[in-house]
Amino acid sequence: MTSLVRHVTIDCSDAYALASFWARVLDSKVSDDDSPGDPEALVETPGAGLLFIRVPEKKSVKNRVHLDLQPQDRTRDEEVERLLALGATLHDDQRRPDGTGWVTLRDPEGNEFCVERSKAERAATEAAQA
Known part of the structure; x- marks a missing residue:
């Protein structure tokens, strides 16, 4: 069997806040396991989830x-x-x-x-x- 995309992972400064924005965009919700201040937060969507991970670097160039x-x-x-x-x-x-x-x-x-x-x-x- 081939691989499936489980998550699209997005680096960010505030995982929960950005996940909350995307949850509203996608009419979904942030995982019940996540809360403000967590280093990662997950938004489940049909197909693949969006996983937000806190990193120290700020975004500096166009997304690839x-x-x-x-x-x-x-x-x-x-x-x-x-x-x-x-x-x-x-x-x-x-x-x-x-x-x-x-x-x-x-x-x-x-x-x-x-x-x-x-x-x-x-x-x-x-x-x-x-």
């Missing part, structure tokens, strides 16, 4: 790996607004007039992630092009 989010029950633009309200910041806006593109945001510790169009938005674009 990042998450791409696809909204399930709202549009890309609605999701971007929701995430900004949760504490994300806008990094780069690649939305195009035809509805394609994505938005790159940063989490509270500066890690980049992208918000893509929802499945419904993709289908609508493909139908309009057919």
